[in-house]
Amino acid sequence: MSAAVTRRPPAVALIATVLVVLWVVLAAFPFVWTVWGSFKVQGDFFSKADWTYALTGVRTMAETGSPFTGAGYEGAWVEREFWRAAVNTMIVVVFTVIISLTFGTLGGYALARSGYRYAFWLLMIALVFRAMPHITLVSGYLLPFFEWNLWGHLPTAIIVLVAINQPFTLWMLHSFFLNIPKDLDESAMVDGCTRFQAFRHVIVPVMWPGVITTGLFSFLLAYNDFAVTATLLSQQNQTMVPKIASFLGSTQVEGNVMFAVAAVVSATVPLFILILFFQRQIVSGLTAGAVKG
């Protein structure tokens, strides 16, 4: 783009810069503050006397003898067994992502290659399903699951999350497969491959960028879910997010709220690492749907 197009009057540039700086502070500060505060005691992070205590750590110094303490983390991970929830989350997330992507690639490929009217209608139905609030679906599962003794187990939550994830996965992968030229798999079929062989040997090797991007969003859906995991899992199978919510019930006890703060920071770390490594894919995934319209 030439300089003439991008040049802006100084006033406009100033306003734009101020706005961006303000936004960056708004977006980042809550996280910085909470990470910092998670190493303090409750008296500092929720200071009745003076908010600067959270910076200087006066009470933390008095209670533990050093300006930083890992007491919140120890309480959450060891005393309240947050590690168990972390393991459960890992199981749920890994299986949800793998199964969603397997189903989604097959279905998305078929939708991209079928020219029939019903493929369009399936996509429309998927869009409607995508709009359903998850909790309305949960209220449909709960009673049957109780009756058939399916309630409370990790596999139940996994398959439900896979299903809830399907509409989005189908849409996303469908548009990725549309970008892979038809000639590729069709020439393989001319050479004598069946449709599945063509998919297996020609499409699978080139589909990974799309699959990784879609996988990131499946990961986020499973990892961030509260509605399904909070209602469908029993106490000992709880994942991290409902576990954090359950810490809140007992915030009256001094120090317990710091367990929740520590748990919140712990659960945010994987997301932070995810953006660090996959920023480009996340951005391209968000816009992929938009470009298709």
Added chain:
Amino acid sequence: MPHRTFFWFILPSLVAMALFIAFPLISVVAQSLFVEHEQVLIESEVCDPFTGCRKELTVDAVATAQLREAQPLGRFNGLGTYTDRNHLAFAEVAEAWRTSEGLADFGGQLMNLPFYKALAFTLTYTFVVTPLVIVLGLAIALGVNGLPKLFKGPTIFVSLLPMIVTPLIGSLILFWMIDARGIIGSSLQELTGDPNLSLKASPALTWLTLIVYGVWHSAPFGFIVFYAGLQTVPSETLEAAIVDGASRWERIRYVVIPHMAPLVVFVTLIQLMDNFRVFEPIVGFSAAANATSLSYFIYADLTDINARFGSAAATSVLTVIGVAILLAPVLVRTWRDFNRKRA
């Protein structure tokens, strides 16, 4: 692709969606027509030598449990759940309409009915947050677009945080900061000079807090999509416009905005769907006393000790109808486009 091959490829996906999205929708409709069994009461005559004999009602726990075991759905209630006080409340609404003095009073009376209270917040949240996300997202996108290249990457990284973070966690982080003893809460007390100011106390302030959270959480989505759109604005057209003497505003009005219009539609659609199901922030902000949403209303019914499946199902059906109304314009438009393409 032949029908048969298509069928086998799509089968796993279709089965998953049929079993866990379509079936529960049907199940919800069925459940909404039933309510929980009443307790089985036994009438027995109790006699004692001083007061004589009298009749006494006691709960037959065994029989109640048996009845619930035999018919887990409960007893048939028809559309009764839909019209009761906790849902559409026809009787109460009619009563309020007759007795209220003016529209404001009528609105106030409606807000005492749990379903209308939840509906009012859900709609307000959806229709306030969505436009704000678009405006703020577009503003940030324009701002970042003008930054030197060096700063763009880190700005995008930081911007993604509020959107990627688990909604419950994001709302808790803000909730702790606005606590009267948290940094924002106590700063606001300093600023306003009111030591008792609490953002959690009044409905208006709670609504405001939740909406601010909603914009904070969703603005990055608008920003990323619009920013990507700005990268593909046709530069030849812009240059041609400059040659033709178009002013800065005219270039934005006639080149950039038409280019971005489909993206605005996309962001609006996704935001309407996502904001209509607002749920986690209400849990995170412990806001249920002042603001409930349709999703939260269902959740509260389901997680109550006496789970009210019938009531939750009726609210769910009404919510699904709400989603359908919300999506109707989009679906109709897509259908027309599709037919036009075929014709």
